[in-house]
Amino acid sequence: MTFWVYILQCSDGSYYTGHTDDLERRIVEHSQGEYMGCYTYSRRPVRLVFSQEFGSREEALASEMQIKGWSRKKKEALIRCDWEEISRLSRSKK
Secondary structure (H helix, E strand, O other), rough: OOEEEEEOOOOOOOOEEEEEEHHHHHHHHHHHHHOOOOOOHHHOOOEEEEEEEEEOOOHHHHHHHHHOOOOOOHHHHHOOEEEEEHHHHHHHHO
16 A cells, blocks of 8 residues: 655645645545644645655654654755755754
8 A cells, every 4th residue: 555745835834744545635635624623724725745655654654753843944845855955954953
C-alpha cells in the first residue's frame, strides 16, 4: 500500500502537514471542511503545495513528524525542492 506525506497552504498563508493513504480523498476532505476540529477547517480554501510517496505508514508518519518540527523557511525550501537550502538551514540555528 502507498502512503503520502503532504503540505497544504491555507488561505491565511500558514502550512498544514499531514499523512494519508489516499491523497486525493484527503485533499477533498480538507477542502470541503469534513472535520470541524481540523486545523484547516477555518483556513479554507487550501492548496496542495507538496506531496511525497512512501511505502509504509510508518515512513510517512516519521516524515510528517520531521517536517512539522521544521521552520517555515525550511518547509518552503522543501516545497521548492531546494535541497541545498534545506541542507543549509539544517546546519543553521536560524
